[in-house]
Amino acid sequence: MNRNEIITSLKNNPSPAVLIVGAGINGVGAFRDLALNGVDVLLVDRDDFCSGASAASSHMAHGGIRYLENGEFRLVREAVGERNRMIQNAPHLVRPLPTTVPMFKIFSGLLNAPLKFLNWLDRPSERGAVVIKAGLTLYDAYTGKTRTVPRHQFRNRTDSLDRWPRLNPLVRFTATYYDGAILSPERYTAELVLDAEAEGGRALNYVSLAGIDGQNVILRDKLTLQTFNLQPKLIVNAAGPWIDAANGTLGLRTRYIGGTKGSHLVLDHPELRAAIRGNEFFFENKDGRIVLIFPFYDKVIIGTSDIPVEDPDETRCTPEEERYFIEMVARVFPTIQIGPEHIVFRFSGVRPLAYSHAKTTGQITRDHEIQEDKLGGIPVYSLVGGKWTSYRAFSEQVADKVMDFLGIKRNKDTRQLPIGGGRGYPRSDEERQRLLQGWQAWTNLPLTRLEELFDRYGTLAEKVALHIAKGPDQPLETVAGYSRREIGYLAGHEKIVHLDDLLLRRSNLAMLGLITRPALDELAQILAESLAWDAEEQSTEIARAIEILADKHGVRL
Ligand SMILES: Cc1cc2nc3c(=O)[nH]c(=O)nc-3n(C[C@H](O)[C@H](O)[C@H](O)COP(=O)(O)OP(=O)(O)OC[C@H]3O[C@@H](n4cnc5c(N)ncnc54)[C@H](O)[C@@H]3O)c2cc1C
Missing domain, CATH: 3.50.50.60 (FAD/NAD(P)-binding domain)
Incomplete structure (x- = not known):
């Protein structure tokens, strides 16, 4: 309907x-x-x-190793199991993510996540490493026998610097464990709705x-x-x-609810992206704030804050937060310069946490x-x-x-139910190749184009490809890798109402910094055809998108 x-x-x-x-x-x-x-x-x-x-999350499908510190074993165990299910049920949108915690000998209020782990803030770093080791062993045990993700690994300074040469040389150890990256929380939600x-x-x-x-x-x-x-x-x-x-x-x-605000920046910074080598870097600052450096396609997300707020409608990423994130990253990768010119997108939201009298937000x-x-x-x-x-x-x-x-009895459950384009997902390269060749036979689209669609939509790409194949198509003039009929498919099948639904939530276009003024015009014109907007509606939609991108995401077109 x-x-x-x-x-x-x-x-x-x-x-x-x-x-x-x-x-x-x-x-x-x-x-x-x-x-x-x-x-x-x-x-x-x-x-x-x-x-x-x-839409404001740090994009981590994670057990939340730091919640062990608060004694929340039930939650961590449940979340690790759910992380595994997300990777299995929506493999096109949730991928295993190597996550690395750097550990330093001299903390002096900085980079002290490992010690905060069991409140051993003033103990030597070697003890911190032992504590982290214990936490990660428990975390691995929660993953269970299925081994959806590999076990954790410890590295000493030499090995750590071999692997991440741009890392602060004061590093004593790194610990790498696995969580999941949610590549598009927005598409995940939309596919569930459908x-x-x-x-x-x-x-x-x-x-x-x-x-x-x-x-x-x-x-x-x-x-x-x-x-x-x-x-x-x-x-x-x-x-x-x-x-x-x-x-x-x-x-x-x-x-x-006693919500806390958290913000993030998306950086277009190839040097930083290369330095992290596909790992998320994750640590907790002295004040309990999480600092993360997260690989996001060819970009990097950095964040996040944890600040009590009263009005969730007014949350925006502030200049102070920006400075703080940039400063924290510089302390882990001191030779990499980050400036405002690298920021392509900002986002901010409020965690709907239970109202609490906890002393610090991290304890809620x-x-x-x-x-x-x-x-x-x-x-x-x-x-x-x-x-x-x-x-x-x-x-x-x-x-x-x-x-x-x-008074209704449950007859189905969702534990192993694939989501959207995770249905019938190939589990090996050979299977994937066979699947794409099958699609090619009945759509006549080039294999490279089918690969592109598959990476974006998982097995839903078959429907997108069939739609594309039914009429003359053209690549977008303003954004590489997308075509007019692909956008037309999203407009017709994914409950898009406004232009910003497409830019921000059915695609990652805005978040990846791909929206320019000509791109807005081109995309609005395609939606206008599919959704029967007249000229006035089309320009109202463009104005609305410009306003939202500027106000909420600091993107000025
Ligand atoms: C900064 C930040 C980072 C986070 N990072 C992670 C992470 O990495 N991993 C993780 O697992 N979790 C993370 N979380 C937590 C997670 O994102 C949230 O717990 C979760 O998204 C909450 O979802 P929700 O559906 O309860 O609320 P929401 O997503 O806020 O949904 C509530 C909806 O209600 C609608 N609404 C409000 N009022 C009305 C009304 N009157 N009529 C109709 N609709 C209304 C709103 O428009 C909104 O869409 C993070 C959260 C934040 C803010």
Whole structure:
């Protein structure tokens, strides 16, 4: 069903069993699980799918080794298992990522992550290395027998500098272990939404929870500004950092969230990209802040901060954060110069952490919980906390509770269920070659082009390729590696409403710094053809995209 058909169906029958408010990863995860089990479920988001905290993450599918320090063994164990599942179920979007922790002898408040690990801040570095070793051994044990990722490895200074010659020579040891890199959290979420719709769920972006009138929940379509009423049996509040605000809209006074802001920069810096050799560098500063240097295609992401905030709508990456990140990176790779000219994109968001009186933000639990309220006879479940990585387990817990209330028995689970372009994913180079040759036979597209599409969309590339093959196609004039019909496919099949949905969430174009003013014009013109925008709508979309890129991402066109 398209957007208008869904809204009409809701006006005709305004009683879906479950209304989920918020299409970040937690709302979408619960949506998929419920749809899969035949529950009549509607998902709405006031913006696009994956446009809140879920788009601001550090892109790590990780167990969170540092949470061991807080004694959160259950969470780490669960998250390591979920990291493995993400790599297995969505191999086109989540890849094993070697992650290296540098350890230094003289800490003096700097680069002290290893010692912070068990609060042995003032012990010699050798002890730190022992502590890290113990933590990583436990981490490896949590990975289990499947060995989705290799075991950790310790290196002394000589070996470390051999491998990373630009590393600060004061390094005493490095420890390399494996986590996962989420190459596009936005596409991952969108593909989950499409999977759930194939199972009968209904999802609407740009529809907000607007109020309550007796038993009627009021939703507003942000495109037409029209409101419509629903009478769900149950509401799942998955509004992330906005959970308390959304509860307030329903007339419930809650204080579940005490969010902290985190920002990142994307750098176009070939020298730094080469220096890290495909590894993420990861350590914790004295104040508990995580510093990460993360390989992202041919770019590098650096971050992140952890600052308590009141208003999640106002988060932006500030100049102070920028300076801090650049300074921290320079201390690990002291001979590499980074300046503002290398920044191609900024992003910032709020972790929807549970409200807490913890002394430092690093001590606030990253675990998840369901808070339950009642709205007359209707239960409202608020999804508090959690990590991207543990979304599936959290969603399962939510879906079980919802189905319990509705008296529905679970008949399918998502543990081993592939996601989007992870379905039928080839597990060896030979299989991949065979698959692509098969596609080539019925699409006549060059093998190099099919490779490109496969890298971007996994096995969904087959559908994209078939669509491309059905008509005359041309490469984009403004962005290498993309074509007009490829963009047309995304517009027609992936619930794109605004131009920025394409730039920021169905592709990595903006994040990789590939958007120029001519590119905006060309992409808007293709979307206009697919989505039947007139000239005025097209220029409104361009103006909107320019404003969002400048305001939220510091990209000035
Ligand atoms: C800086 C940062 C770094 C992080 N790094 C990692 C990491 O590397 N690995 C990891 O596992 N986790 C990480 N996390 C945590 C993870 O990203 C979050 O826990 C997770 O994305 C939360 O998802 P959510 O669905 O609960 O919230 P969100 O993604 O924020 O979704 C909530 C949605 O609700 C919508 N909404 C709000 N109000 C309304 C309304 N009235 N009507 C309709 N819709 C509404 C919003 O538009 C939004 O899309 C990080 C988080 C941050 C902020």
